[in-house]
Amino acid sequence: MNQNDCRRTVVVCLLLGLGTIALYASALAFNFVSFEDQLYVLNNPHVNQGITAGGLGWAFQAGYAGNWHPLTWLSHMLDCQFFGLRPGGHHATSVLLHAVNAVLLFLVLRRMTKAFWRSAAVAALFAWHPLHVEAVAWVADRKDVLSAFFFILVLWAWVRYVEARKGASTPGEGAGKRCSTCFYMAALAFFALGLMSKPMVVTLPCVLLLLDWWPLGRLSVGPAAAGAEAPPPVARQVLRLVMEKIPFFVLSIGSSIVTVMAGRQEAAMSMVSRLPLKVRLVTAALACFRYLAKTFWPTDLGATYPYFVVHSRWETVIVALVLGGITILAICWRKTRPYWLFGWLWFLGMLVPVMNLAAVGGQPMADRYMYLPAIGLFVLICWEVYDLVSGSPNGQMILGGLCGAALAGSFVLSSLQLQYWRNEESLVSHVAMSDLNFAGHANYAAFLMRHKQLAKAEEECAKAVAIFPKYGALSVLEGGILLMEGKVDQSIDKLNGALKLDPGLVDARFPLGQALLAKRRPDEAAAQFNTILQREPRNFEAATWLGRTLLVEGRTADGLTAWEKSLTMQPNQPELLNDLAWIRATSPHPEVRNGPEAVKLASRACQLVGNKQPLLLGTLAASFAEAGRWDEAVTAAQKAHDLAAADGLKTLAATNLVLQELYRAHKPYREKQ
Numbered sequence: 001m002n003q004n005d006c007r008r009t010v011v012v013c014l015l016l017g018l019g020t021i022a023l024y025a026s027a028l029a030f031n032f033v034s035f036e037d038q039l040y041v042l043n044n045p046h047v048n049q050g051i052t053a054g055g056l057g058w059a060f061q062a063g064y065a066g067n068w069h070p071l072t073w074l075s076h077m078l079d080c081q082f083f084g085l086r087p088g089g090h091h092a093t094s095v096l097l098h099a100v101n102a103v104l105l106f107l108v109l110r111r112m113t114k115a116f117w118r119s120a121a122v123a124a125l126f127a128w129h130p131l132h133v134e135a136v137a138w139v140a141d142r143k144d145v146l147s148a149f150f151f152i153l154v155l156w157a158w159v160r161y162v163e164a165r166k167g168a169s170t171p172g173e174g175a176g177k178r179c180s181t182c183f184y185m186a187a188l189a190f191f192a193l194g195l196m197s198k199p200m201v202v203t204l205p206c207v208l209l210l211l212d213w214w215p216l217g218r219l220s221v222g223p224a225a226a227g228a229e230a231p232p233p234v235a236r237q238v239l240r241l242v243m244e245k246i247p248f249f250v251l252s253i254g255s256s257i258v259t260v261m262a263g264r265q266e267a268a269m270s271m272v273s274r275l276p277l278k279v280r281l282v283t284a285a286l287a288c289f290r291y292l293a294k295t296f297w298p299t300d301l302g303a304t305y306p307y308f309v310v311h312s313r314w315e316t317v318i319v320a321l322v323l324g325g326i327t328i329l330a331i332c333w334r335k336t337r338p339y340w341l342f343g344w345l346w347f348l349g350m351l352v353p354v355m356n357l358a359a360v361g362g363q364p365m366a367d368r369y370m371y372l373p374a375i376g377l378f379v380l381i382c383w384e385v386y387d388l389v390s391g392s393p394n395g396q397m398i399l400g401g402l403c404g405a406a407l408a409g410s411f412v413l414s415s416l417q418l419q420y421w422r423n424e425e426s427l428v429s430h431v432a433m434s435d436l437n438f439a440g441h442a443n444y445a446a447f448l449m450r451h452k453q454l455a456k457a458e459e460e461c462a463k464a465v466a467i468f469p470k471y472g473a474l475s476v477l478e479g480g481i482l483l484m485e486g487k488v489d490q491s492i493d494k495l496n497g498a499l500k501l502d503p504g505l506v507d508a509r510f511p512l513g514q515a516l517l518a519k520r521r522p523d524e525a526a527a528q529f530n531t532i533l534q535r536e537p538r539n540f541e542a543a544t545w546l547g548r549t550l551l552v553e554g555r556t557a558d559g560l561t562a563w564e565k566s567l568t569m570q571p572n573q574p575e576l577l578n579d580l581a582w583i584r585a586t587s588p589h590p591e592v593r594n595g596p597e598a599v600k601l602a603s604r605a606c607q608l609v610g611n612k613q614p615l616l617l618g619t620l621a622a623s624f625a626e627a628g629r630w631d632e633a634v635t636a637a638q639k640a641h642d643l644a645a646a647d648g649l650k651t652l653a654a655t656n657l658v659l660q661e662l663y664r665a666h667k668p669y670r671e672k673q
Contacts, residue, residue, distance in 0.1 A: 036140040050081030102127035137421035143198035150194035157187035205248035287365035302432025346376025472502035540569035577605035595627030614644035
């Protein structure tokens with residue numbers, strides 16, 4: 001590389017890296033969102049405590065969140081180690097990884113194709129395209145940017161391996177063979193790390209075969225040049241290249257098996273597992289078409305897209321014609337425009353793991369799924385535009401104008417799309433493809449329900465039901481809203497209707513159990529919670545509510561056992577810790593009371609809320625009293641009174657004054673039988 005090439009390479013790398021960081025800088029002020037951020041980080045004790053011996057062992061276990069990606073868990077642990085639960089640091093890691101990926105992609109493409117500016121354009125589109133905002137701005141999607149980092153490193157190592165192999169075939173290049181072995185092993189190691197970040201990269205061996213054909217030119221087709229040795233038959237060349245990839249295919253198969261095992265339970269409960277194969281095939285085709293359309297015209301993007309259960313026959317025919325037509329063109333132009341077949345097969349092949357044809361996932365399509373597949377389309381577009389206009393008199397000017405317009409438009413649209421990820425409300429209130437997106441309306445309705453905006457929640461839920469009236473999960477949402485409105489009988493009817501539509505719908509049983517408990521039917525409520533625990537033994541919320549139900553039935557010992565089981569699953573539940581401490585401190589039954597245990601539970605609950613909730617401090621005071629620690633009981637009761645008075649909770653403040661006098665007299669508080 002001469003000095004000028006070196007200088008412009010450095011400039012492009014700086015523009016890519018710094019431009020990407022500038023684009024996503026506002027994300028450092030964003031919050032976590034409910035879309036699995038709690039599952040992955042906030043409420044995951046294995047992760048949110050940072051790097052621990054137990055966490056390291058847990059990360060390599062298969063099954064949590066339906067995935068096996070230990071390196072992704074480790075990256076989240078490192079973030080928690082350095083930044084705690086401050087979201088800015090977690091976002092910064094994803095942004096930095098994305099910027100590094102863009103720079104690496106440019107360097108690798110440049111080395112593979114020897115096309116400097118086209119490689120730079122592909123990398124810039126990769127860095128700034130709106131379809132990639134979700135993968136970067138969503139903390140829980142760290143797996144995409146992390147696996148892409150190792151994926152691109154595999155491409156780099158593979159190119160170096162091929163170069164070293166060519167060098168090894170030259171007389172006097174004895175070190176080339178050793179070098180090629182090192183790069184081959186590096187590629188294999190990077191691939192293993194990529195699979196441990198996200199198994200979507202399982203199709204990488206096929207990508208390597210594509211690279212061997214174009215642009216690396218390892219597959220010779222046609223007659224040999226004059227005076228040159230005739231190449232071996234094409235079948236033999238292909239067999240040799242496939243045999244070379246066997247270790248990569250072995251890793252892919254192993255990762256696929258682990259992924260299927262890890263996601264078996266989630267797949268069984270997902271909507272896609274209930275859809276017929278015909279619907280899944282149509283959804284996959286329509287998703288590919290929409291990915292293609294949104295690559296060229298990236299508008300109406302969202303965090304949730306619909307299953308295409310409602311579509312016209314003409315739409316399906318048009319989609320089939322477009323996808324089939326592009327495929328035929330790519331095959332016909334494989335000699336004159338090889339980048340068409342390369343880019344098109346890259347795009348389709350890398351989407352295969354997320355097309356849900358085998359019913360192992362839950363999303364019909366998602367922007368994040370295009371993080372790596374889009375590279376194939378970007379290569380196709382940039383190379384085709386270059387070939388179309390480079391021969392004209394003003395070709396360079398036209399190319400520069402088109403490239404500048406495309407990148408500027410991408411940058412602006414990405415800046416706008418990024419703002420939807422600012423917080424949970426801005427994310428779920430933006431419903432992409434709203435006329436078809438029942439899932440988007442349902443997510444927004446669930447958010448409104450959690451925030452007690454019940455009238456608006458009903459309105460959004462009605463929109464979802466109008467699109468897909470026979471989907472049991474929507475009936476569950478309706479039942480939950482009715483329950484919060486106090487319409488318990490209507491809620492029970494709606495939830496039972498959901499179970500008639502889909503008897504395997506476990507999600508219906510949780511609100512149904514709550515509604516039955518509200519109607520003082522504890523036996524039936526307990527049956528619902530037990531059914532959930534049989535299906536999902538680690539469901540701590542079901543265990544918590546089972547405990548409450550058993551206590552209502554008067555089965556105190558069984559209820560406390562259920563609560564303790566819930567705490568082993570999720571120890572950071574301040575309300576449950578408080579309730580359990582209160583019973584251990586104030587129960588009229590001496591065999592239930594345990595002062596030291598009550599103090600331990602209540603102290604933990606207060607610590608989790610920063611010692612700022614008067615109700616929990618009142619429980620701590622009662623626990624100290626049961627343990628005979630009278631001075632501490634009086635002090636805690638006084639603090640509970642002061643906080644309650646400051647918050648305007650007059651009744652609670654007065655109660656704590658009464659209890660304080662009881663503790664001064666060295667008398668514990670007892671609940672009435």
